[in-house]
Amino acid sequence: MKGYTVFNVEQIDGLPSRYTVPAESAREPLKLIEEAETFFAQTGAVFRHGGSRAFYATSQDVIQLPPAEAFRDAESYAAIKAHELVHWTGHASRMEREFGKRFGDKAYAFEELVAELGAAFLCADLGVTLEPREDHAAYLASWLEVLKEDRRAIFSAAAHAQRAADFLHRLAEDEILK
Numbered sequence: 742m743k744g745y746t747v748f749n750v751e752q753i754d755g756l757p758s759r760y761t762v763p764a765e766s767a768r769e770p771l772k773l774i775e776e777a778e779t780f781f782a783q784t785g786a787v788f789r790h791g792g793s794r795a796f797y798a799t800s801q802d803v804i805q806l807p808p809a810e811a812f813r814d815a816e817s818y819a820a821i822k823a824h825e826l827v828h829w830t831g832h833a834s835r836m837e838r839e840f841g842k843r844f845g846d847k848a849y850a851f852e853e854l855v856a857e858l859g860a861a862f863l864c865a866d867l868g869v870t871l872e873p874r875e876d877h878a879a880y881l882a883s884w885l886e887v888l889k890e891d892r893r894a895i896f897s898a899a900a901h902a903q904r905a906a907d908f909l910h911r912l913a914e915d916e917i918l919k
Contacts, residue, residue, distance in 0.1 A: 751792055771809045777819040777867045783913035786829050788822070795821045797828035804829055819869045820860055827859030828852070830905040838901060847890070850883035851898060858902035863909065 750756065781788070787803045795806045804825045812818040831838035831852065838852070864871050887894050 771812065771815055771818060773809060774815050774819050774867070774869060777822075777869055780863075780867060780909075780913050781822055781826065783916040784826065784829075784909050785912060785916065786826055795825055797825045799832065802829075802832055802834075816864075816870050816872065819867065820864055820871050823863040823867075823869075824856050824860035826863070826909060827856040827902065827905045830859075830908050831855075836905065836908060838905075847883070847887050850887050851894065854884050854887065854894075854898040855901045855905065858899050859905040862902055862906040866906070866910070 789803055789805050790808050792805060793807050793811070795804075797804050804822070806818075806822060806825065809815075809818050812821070830836045833839075838855070861871055863869075891897075
């Protein structure tokens, strides 16, 4: 056996472009769902693109997404964007929702359930078709633990998700009225 030091491409400055441009970027640009993109922009959330993961960074109050072309289709991109946007609503300056900070704990699983339900509500409102994602299986186990311990947890999560969706719709409407 030999040991190797390995770095993620995003951690290395000055690499030739053939190492930093994903193979998928050679595809045609993804035709995004105009209604969804307009809605997302009207919320005032800051979206940044790059890297290979989607997440909401609380400390920077920024939603980080891979480039749109990294997604299978426009619906997948919009669904992930909606999911992270629901997390964004939990910031202290907005809805001040904090269930958990650590990946894997039950409170974090509850926040993930809220974000996924909220994304489903938003996608339904925006006419975006949802498809199962690879990470659903990983989340499902933690969601089941939460739901087994509290049979009303699904109702509580759905209520938080609906409040988040309503909050985002109000932000978008306020932007239109400006």
